[in-house]
Amino acid sequence: MGSNDGLNESQVIQESWNRCIAWGLEHNSRPSPALGQSLGERVDHGTLTNLIAAADAEVAPYYRNVLSSSRCLILLTDAQGTVVRRWGDDAMAGHHLKAWFQNGANWREQTCGTNAIGTAITTGFAVQVQRNDHFLKLHRQLIGSAAPIYDANNELMGVLSVFTDAYLPQAHTLGMVRLLSQSVENRLICKRFEHSHCLITLNTNADNFDSPWSGILVCDDRGTVIASNQRAGQLLGRNPLNHSLDSLMTTPGKRVLQHPERTPLTLITLNKVRLSARVTHPNAADHELSVGKSARQEPRPNSRESNLPVLELGDSAVRRCADQAAKVLRRKVPLIITGETGVGKEVLVKALHQSSERRNQPLVSVNCAAIPSELVESELFGYQQGAFTGARAQGSVGLIRKADKGILFLDEIGEMPMAAQSRLLRVLQEREVTPVGSTESLPVDILLVTATNRSLQSRIELGQFRSDLFYRINGLSVALPPLRERSDKQELIQHIYREHRDPEQPETLSAPVLSALINHPWPGNIRQLVNVISVAVAIADGEPIQLWHLPEDFLSQIDQAGSHPDPVSVAKQPGSNPSAHESPAISDGLSQTLKAYRQCMGNISRTARALSISRNTVYKRLRELGVR
Numbered sequence: 001m002g003s004n005d006g007l008n009e010s011q012v013i014q015e016s017w018n019r020c021i022a023w024g025l026e027h028n029s030r031p032s033p034a035l036g037q038s039l040g041e042r043v044d045h046g047t048l049t050n051l052i053a054a055a056d057a058e059v060a061p062y063y064r065n066v067l068s069s070s071r072c073l074i075l076l077t078d079a080q081g082t083v084v085r086r087w088g089d090d091a092m093a094g095h096h097l098k099a100w101f102q103n104g105a106n107w108r109e110q111t112c113g114t115n116a117i118g119t120a121i122t123t124g125f126a127v128q129v130q131r132n133d134h135f136l137k138l139h140r141q142l143i144g145s146a147a148p149i150y151d152a153n154n155e156l157m158g159v160l161s162v163f164t165d166a167y168l169p170q171a172h173t174l175g176m177v178r179l180l181s182q183s184v185e186n187r188l189i190c191k192r193f194e195h196s197h198c199l200i201t202l203n204t205n206a207d208n209f210d211s212p213w214s215g216i217l218v219c220d221d222r223g224t225v226i227a228s229n230q231r232a233g234q235l236l237g238r239n240p241l242n243h244s245l246d247s248l249m250t251t252p253g254k255r256v257l258q259h260p261e262r263t264p265l266t267l268i269t270l271n272k273v274r275l276s277a278r279v280t281h282p283n284a285a286d287h288e289l290s291v292g293k294s295a296r297q298e299p300r301p302n303s304r305e306s307n308l309p310v311l312e313l314g315d316s317a318v319r320r321c322a323d324q325a326a327k328v329l330r331r332k333v334p335l336i337i338t339g340e341t342g343v344g345k346e347v348l349v350k351a352l353h354q355s356s357e358r359r360n361q362p363l364v365s366v367n368c369a370a371i372p373s374e375l376v377e378s379e380l381f382g383y384q385q386g387a388f389t390g391a392r393a394q395g396s397v398g399l400i401r402k403a404d405k406g407i408l409f410l411d412e413i414g415e416m417p418m419a420a421q422s423r424l425l426r427v428l429q430e431r432e433v434t435p436v437g438s439t440e441s442l443p444v445d446i447l448l449v450t451a452t453n454r455s456l457q458s459r460i461e462l463g464q465f466r467s468d469l470f471y472r473i474n475g476l477s478v479a480l481p482p483l484r485e486r487s488d489k490q491e492l493i494q495h496i497y498r499e500h501r502d503p504e505q506p507e508t509l510s511a512p513v514l515s516a517l518i519n520h521p522w523p524g525n526i527r528q529l530v531n532v533i534s535v536a537v538a539i540a541d542g543e544p545i546q547l548w549h550l551p552e553d554f555l556s557q558i559d560q561a562g563s564h565p566d567p568v569s570v571a572k573q574p575g576s577n578p579s580a581h582e583s584p585a586i587s588d589g590l591s592q593t594l595k596a597y598r599q600c601m602g603n604i605s606r607t608a609r610a611l612s613i614s615r616n617t618v619y620k621r622l623r624e625l626g627v628r
Helices: 009-022 046-066 096-103 117-121 169-192 229-236 253-257 316-330 344-357 373-381 418-430 456-461 467-473 489-500 513-519 525-540 552-560 567-572 587-597 604-611 617-626
Strands: 071-080 082-090 128-129 143-150 157-163 198-203 215-221 225-228 265-268 274-280 295-297 334-337 363-367 408-413 446-454 476-481
Touching: 009 117, 009 128, 046 082, 046 157, 046 169, 046 604, 096 316, 117 128, 117 143, 117 157, 117 476, 117 617, 128 295, 143 169, 169 225, 169 229, 198 229, 215 229, 253 274, 253 525, 274 525, 316 344, 316 418, 316 476, 316 489, 334 344, 334 489, 344 363, 344 408, 344 446, 373 418, 418 467, 456 467, 489 525, 513 525, 513 604, 587 604
Parallel strands: 334 446, 334 476, 363 408, 408 446
Antiparallel strands: 071 082, 071 157, 128 143, 143 157, 198 215, 198 274, 215 225, 265 274, 295 363
16 A cells, blocks of 8 residues: 655656566457456455445445546456446447456456556556557556555555547546545545444544545554554554554544544644544444535634634734734735744634634635645646546636635645746736636636745755745745744743643643743644643543653653753863762663653652652652643
8 A cells, every 4th residue: 555645756656667668468469358257256256346336325426426428437346456346438448449448348458558557556556658659559448547446454456547549638537536536535434434443534624524535544442453544554654553642643442532522633643744534433424525625714713723812822923923024914914824833823814713804704725735745736726527538518717716715724845846836927927717628717816925934045955846826925924833952842832731621620730831831842842742731631531630641752852952951061161069969870760760650640759659769859850840
């Protein structure tokens, strides 16, 4: 399994041709389609039946509503490349190719040469094979796009492909087949486990749960992942199978499993990636996932994150950013918001929208990094009816036109493909948008806000971002400071705690806990702060939060970041008294003390006994850590 976002297409084709030559194939070879056994004779008949049923449920409606007017054929094959189902226009294929699109025909590379199905099976990636990319001349009138389908154990189950002979833009077709294959994969997993196990849906934000690009984890009662789709592995940065939720995320697995049905939950992976999650318990309402969108219109008001302090609680830098941003937007000047991940860029945009004259008009938020590169142009600019294979019969308005009279927020603007950058530049210059496949330009009235956590100047130097677009969108650039540099950090911590605490808990945090939170380096910024406090509130379960209620990885970061005095460097300072400090091994000692203190639930005597040191030494080390 894998993602082919960074795949070099020409290299894939060249490597496939090399394999064909090694197998002794020639360009003029005319192999037989090798019609195989009937479905009834197959050993894996039950598995194929489930695969075909899931594909019928996802592909057939999409073909009827979207592709029926296109000259294309859709094939579903098993893991060996044998056709088991087909939809589409039989007249598309000439007489000499008709047998290749019948049930039982086999498309493996070893006999058919380079082709979308066989090459997708060999590489494990979604691929597109243009006319002359086919190794056999026999197939060079075709253009094929194919994507593998994996089962709940991330084993190859089949391949979904779209073949066309039309001279039309094909990038959208590859994106479409990837979406459809992911939809089939998700349906198979949900159908199998939804009545017996807890399902956790993951995505980059809480408004995209119903997208096929959501990750799905299937957990047993102990919080062990027993099945998942391939997208979950991509989001988590590792294969989650047979791992506990505790080993994948900072939030305790027990808390995740007990989270209320379908209420959004924010999780942080061990790689410090922030994800939104939705928990579906066994026998819950329909959990089917269908083809969705990678953008949203208006955020959910019930999201807990929307209750964060929108601007500031005394920090002059944040106040200045907000004031300046509001002023330039009133004059229709474009705005760029920069800052590390998690500093609150999107929160600021929501606040600006609510305080602007366009508060009653749409706020359309688009994560440029979340939309597959093949779909960016059609999603942003819309497309004309029949513009390409896979185009909806009625066309698409596009996200830019949906933001007409309102605000368009392009997050992670630096990830936008170059082709889409050129079209966006024209929209901003002309205040008109031309849908894909159309010659008619339509007027739009938008305020543009962009955000990035990467240097656009460095992207320009690398040739990955247009300098003319940068100067068009860079009316005002404001930088939100990281949490560790905010002067209102203490007030912000207490405010977020009050927003998340249980009613029976004190209104303020204790001095030791507050000191630990203030001294933390906060690499994940406000997002991380919200999750740390949420975890502590959950573990404390109504009791006042103590140091040992904070996540262990959070406490270890305090020591790793050197937020306490370094005794070695202190000992080297002129006039210092070396005897007043511990030995160079103190760094390890501090870390061990912190860990033992948490395990002993703050009991000084037990901590001292566990470490075989005096109580005074425990107190001294905790003071150095800023804990007491």
